[in-house]
Amino acid sequence: MRSQTYIFLQKLKCPKCGRILAGGASHKIKSDKWYYYYRCEKCRGNIREHEIENSIKEILSDIFEYDSVVNEFFLLVLQNKIHNPKEDYEKEITNLNNKKVRIRKAYIDELFTEEEYKEETSIIENKIKNLEKKLLENEQVNNLNLTIDDILIKRDMDFINKVKLPILYDAFSDSWNDLDRDDKADIVMRYIDEIELELVNNKYRVKLVNFRTTFYKEFKDLFDKVILIGKEK
Numbered sequence: 001m002r003s004q005t006y007i008f009l010q011k012l013k014c015p016k017c018g019r020i021l022a023g024g025a026s027h028k029i030k031s032d033k034w035y036y037y038y039r040c041e042k043c044r045g046n047i048r049e050h051e052i053e054n055s056i057k058e059i060l061s062d063i064f065e066y067d068s069v070v071n072e073f074f075l076l077v078l079q080n081k082i083h084n085p086k087e088d089y090e091k092e093i094t095n096l097n098n099k100k101v102r103i104r105k106a107y108i109d110e111l112f113t114e115e116e117y118k119e120e121t122s123i124i125e126n127k128i129k130n131l132e133k134k135l136l137e138n139e140q141v142n143n144l145n146l147t148i149d150d151i152l153i154k155r156d157m158d159f160i161n162k163v164k165l166p167i168l169y170d171a172f173s174d175s176w177n178d179l180d181r182d183d184k185a186d187i188v189m190r191y192i193d194e195i196e197l198e199l200v201n202n203k204y205r206v207k208l209v210n211f212r213t214t215f216y217k218e219f220k221d222l223f224d225k226v227i228l229i230g231k232e233k
Helices: 049-055 057-082 086-108 114-142 148-164 166-172 181-191 213-224
Strands: 022-028 033-039 046-048 192-200 203-211
Touching: 033 049, 046 049, 046 203, 049 057, 049 203, 057 181, 086 114, 181 192
Parallel strands: none
Antiparallel strands: 022 033, 033 046, 192 203
């Protein structure tokens, strides 16, 4: 069992023999630091993890930025479309209305005092109002047709906040370097299919990053629209 998290595990192949590189780590006791690398068990070649990160740091930052916007702005909307709670809300409202009828009948039969009747009815009506509000919000969310332009607007808003309120923005904004190893590995696993290596002076170097096809088109559309600050293609 692995005791360490390797950010690029199963994403690297040896350019000589095509084997998937294995992850390795060493621990310096004096500095209490871990150093990560990837090696080919057959060819004995290796590459340090920080070299991979440095080679594609801009791409990784862009992916993290995209991931953050999608999760923050769109995930709840997408979840709502997949697991629409409308029927549950409507069923609960029906049950509450039936309960109101039963309480009224109990009051007429003098099983409730007037004060108890008003109190119970008020509680039920408040619950119904809250559910009706949720139903309205649910309907509005389902009517949203989110597009690339919506993501661009969200990205522009973040950029404005960063320029106008840099201290406040930085206090609440993450970057790739701020992520822990598990989060980095998760993003790489979700969006990157393979990182191609090449041999330069008998050393492994990053040659090309291949994205998962399900992610590439959307990301490229955003990239082409200059969603990422200071970058044009």
